[in-house]
Amino acid sequence: MTRTAIRFEKISKAYRLGQISSGTLSNDIKAWWAKKRGRPNPLLKIGQEEHGNQEGDILWALKDVSFSIGEGAVLGIIGRNGAGKSTLLKLLSRVTAPTDGYIKVKGRIASLLEVGTGFHPELTGRENIYLNGAILGMKRVEIDRKFDEILDFSEVEQFIDTPVKRYSSGMYVRLAFAVAAHLEPEILVVDEVLAVGDAEFQKKSLGKMGDVAQQGRTVLFVSHNMSSILRLTHEAIVLEKGCVVKRGPSSEAVDYYLSAGNSRAGERIWEDEEVPADAAPFRPLGVRICDKSGTVVETIRSIEPFSIEVEYRLSAPLTGLRIGVYIGTARGEYVLTSFDTDDEHRFEKHGVRPAGHYVSRCVIPPDLLNGGRYFLGVNASSYRVRRYFMDEQALTFNVNSSGAPGKQWIEARPGLIRPRLDWKIETR
Amino acid sequence: MPDIVMDNSEIDLIDPEKWDMIIGPQRNLLDLRLQELWHARDLVLLFVRRDFVSIYKQTILGPLWYLIQPLLTTIVFTVVFGNIAKLPTDGLPSFLFYMSGTLIFTYFASSLSKTSETFANNAHLFGKVYFPRLAVPVSILISNLIAFVIQFGFFLAFIGYFYLRGTSIHMNWWVLFTPVLLLMMAGLGLGFGIIVSSLTTKYRDLRFLVQFGVQLLQYVTPVIYPLSAMSPKYQALIRLNPLTSVVEAFRYAYLGSGSVNMVQLGYTFFIMLIAITIGVVIFNRVEATFMDTV
Numbered sequence: 107m108t109r110t111a112i113r114f115e116k117i118s119k120a121y122r123l124g125q126i127s128s129g130t131l132s133n134d135i136k137a138w139w140a141k142k143r144g145r146p147n148p149l150l151k152i153g154q155e156e157h158g159n160q161e162g163d164i165l166w167a168l169k170d171v172s173f174s175i176g177e178g179a180v181l182g183i184i185g186r187n188g189a190g191k192s193t194l195l196k197l198l199s200r201v202t203a204p205t206d207g208y209i210k211v212k213g214r215i216a217s218l219l220e221v222g223t224g225f226h227p228e229l230t231g232r233e234n235i236y237l238n239g240a241i242l243g244m245k246r247v248e249i250d251r252k253f254d255e256i257l258d259f260s261e262v263e264q265f266i267d268t269p270v271k272r273y274s275s276g277m278y279v280r281l282a283f284a285v286a287a288h289l290e291p292e293i294l295v296v297d298e299v300l301a302v303g304d305a306e307f308q309k310k311s312l313g314k315m316g317d318v319a320q321q322g323r324t325v326l327f328v329s330h331n332m333s334s335i336l337r338l339t340h341e342a343i344v345l346e347k348g349c350v351v352k353r354g355p356s357s358e359a360v361d362y363y364l365s366a367g368n369s370r371a372g373e374r375i376w377e378d379e380e381v382p383a384d385a386a387p388f389r390p391l392g393v394r395i396c397d398k399s400g401t402v403v404e405t406i407r408s409i410e411p412f413s414i415e416v417e418y419r420l421s422a423p424l425t426g427l428r429i430g431v432y433i434g435t436a437r438g439e440y441v442l443t444s445f446d447t448d449d450e451h452r453f454e455k456h457g458v459r460p461a462g463h464y465v466s467r468c469v470i471p472p473d474l475l476n477g478g479r480y481f482l483g484v485n486a487s488s489y490r491v492r493r494y495f496m497d498e499q500a501l502t503f504n505v506n507s508s509g510a511p512g513k514q515w516i517e518a519r520p521g522l523i524r525p526r527l528d529w530k531i532e533t534r
Numbered sequence: 535m536p537d538i539v540m541d542n543s544e545i546d547l548i549d550p551e552k553w554d555m556i557i558g559p560q561r562n563l564l565d566l567r568l569q570e571l572w573h574a575r576d577l578v579l580l581f582v583r584r585d586f587v588s589i590y591k592q593t594i595l596g597p598l599w600y601l602i603q604p605l606l607t608t609i610v611f612t613v614v615f616g617n618i619a620k621l622p623t624d625g626l627p628s629f630l631f632y633m634s635g636t637l638i639f640t641y642f643a644s645s646l647s648k649t650s651e652t653f654a655n656n657a658h659l660f661g662k663v664y665f666p667r668l669a670v671p672v673s674i675l676i677s678n679l680i681a682f683v684i685q686f687g688f689f690l691a692f693i694g695y696f697y698l699r700g701t702s703i704h705m706n707w708w709v710l711f712t713p714v715l716l717l718m719m720a721g722l723g724l725g726f727g728i729i730v731s732s733l734t735t736k737y738r739d740l741r742f743l744v745q746f747g748v749q750l751l752q753y754v755t756p757v758i759y760p761l762s763a764m765s766p767k768y769q770a771l772i773r774l775n776p777l778t779s780v781v782e783a784f785r786y787a788y789l790g791s792g793s794v795n796m797v798q799l800g801y802t803f804f805i806m807l808i809a810i811t812i813g814v815v816i817f818n819r820v821e822a823t824f825m826d827t828v
Binding site (some may be wrong): 110121122196197198199200201202204205207208209210212213214215217219220223224226228229233236237240241242243245246269350375440 | 551552553554555556557558559574576577580581583584587591592657658660662663664665728804822823824825826
């Protein structure tokens with residue numbers, strides 16, 4: 107029997123929504139004094155109700171979560187935005203305390219919610235390695251011992267005595283990751299920090315993660331990227347609205363995740379609480395897949411065109427906004443990315459989008475996708491300014507390839523796309 | 535080896551397994567977790583180094599600022615309070631009188647104002663990784679202590695200079711008491727600093743209060759006047775200030791004027807203990823859920 111490394115016992119975490127207090131001491135004292143005398147709070151607008159600690163104001167980010175992880179297991183955690191993934195990580199990292207329940211841990215735990223935490227721009231690379239290492243829980247002697255290895259991994263030897271504010275962002279991230287990668291805890295908790303750096307470095311980082319797992323350490327890995335979940339973890343749990351809804355082998359969990367939780371088949375609607383507060387002024391309303399007659403469908407035929415509609419509201423005008431859609435396979439490979447202002451004229455025409463209610467719609471031509479299961483992602487951003495909103499797996503849909511080219515042979519065709527190519531057969 | 539054990543009092547004792555760490559909803563509020571802090575001593579020292587290096591990088595005078603600040607303050611005080619206002623200085627050269635007061639008061643003032651920003655300035659760091667949060671205020675006390683030692687050397691040099699010129703200065707055995715005086719100043723700065731820093735997570739306006747409260751505090755501390763120059767009524771009032779006895783004792787030890795009052799020092803020590811106790815309780819409370827409120 108393997109030993110348990112981490113056990114979650116009925117963990118709950120509540121957040122109070124809205125204003126925690128009026129923010130100034132004098133106002134709080136006024137409100138308290140008024141309450142004491144049984145008068146209405148003078149700071150509330152007329153007609154506004156007093157709502158103190160009522161249930162309605164409380165958001166349970168995690169509710170009664172219990173599970174355990176065996177020593178040496180590599181567990182993936184998946185879930186939508188707001189499902190409780192990051193809360194779970196924060197609790198485990200002891201950044202914030204649970205409202206209820208206990209987490210019991212065996213062994214030293216290191217968590218990477220971000221790389222380069224505590225880097226100081228004025229300090230040199232060398233000084234930052236020590237500082238960052240210590241923040242992450244390493245002792246000085248430990249860092250001394252691993253210094254050369256870290257330096258080697260980071261590929262920034264020449265600049266090690268230069269202040270990191272002069273580093274390119276790539277160098278900065280490489281150095282930061284190098285420190286993190288050389289922590290040697292028994293338990294490693296990783297957020298999506300692997301999504302950093304250039305492709306080459308990402309590969310290296312993933313490799314390092316794989317090594318860690320091979321060495322028999324316990325790893326908790328949270329990611330949106332289904333292919334790295336599948337590659338790195340054996341087992342995964344799916345979180346939904348603060349509860350564990352599925353636990354199983356990674357491939358099963360990924361399938362469950364990709365097919366569950368939509369508002370209805372072929373459509374995804376975002377409720378208020380699912381939209382991060384920092385998305386404003388952008389507010390996603392929904393995304394849907396429609397067949398050529400305009401009906402929302404979950405399964406489309408590959409030989410017919412279909413359209414993707416993204417509906418959203420802007421509470422303030424936005425400059426340079428672009429709404430993007432991704433299509434990817436259930437295994438996490440991307441098939442295409444497209445933005446509503448890809449076209450140059452449209453880009454100029456919609457330079458500033460005034461506040462209002464919008465639908466961005468595009469038509470996917472027939473004979474493009476191969477049969478199978480796909481996900482659709484949505485992104486709203488202003489290039490190099492800000493990303494307002496992103497949901498990489500907003501919904502999933504099926505493509506039925508009946509009638510597609512080559513259907514006379516009943517066999518699965520490898521490949522993401524299944525275009526109708528104009529073959530010529532000539533005799534020479 | 536249990537690395538860190540946190541509040542396992544409520545946990546069912548039936549659990550046969552041995553855990554290294556238990557994360558629960560609320561920890562013991564009085565627990566300073568000094569052992570944990572000791573494990574993080576490398577981190578504390580690196581914080582000290584970071585503060586030291588980063589403040590003076592890209593300045594022309596660099597660490598000389600540690601000397602310029604008290605020197606300029608002393609000169610201004612000497613001119614304004616000594617030469618223009620002609621406040622009494624117990625027969626001491628006004629320069630040394632003001633410097634002694636400024637030096638020890640500044641150690642408290644800068645410890646307080648810096649530690650009071652612990653949560654506000656480290657919100658990002660605290661939100662991403664756990665380490666004993668007390669490492670930050672403790673590193674601030676150490677940074678300030680280093681600054682104090684540099685300034686103190688400067689002060690001794692001036693004492694030597696005045697002595698050689700024939701001014702009568704009665705340095706005495708109370709100088710051996712200096713570490714205790716510093717400890718009390720550090721304790722008061724830490725205690726009040728962490729109280730304020732914990733409260734500022736909720737009430738931002740306290741930050742402004744501290745900035746200017748410290749300035750006002752200087753006037754009810756015998757920094758620019760000797761306690762003996764006050765009428766008994768005001769003396770009693772000023773004695774309520776826990777800093778008074780420390781400033782007076784420091785001045786007495788090095789310059790031979792002022793007073794050492796053990797009852798007063800005891801009172802200061804008591805206030806310090808209360809401030810630290812309250813500070814730790816609030817700090818522990820805030821630390822656990824601080825990230826949910828910012």
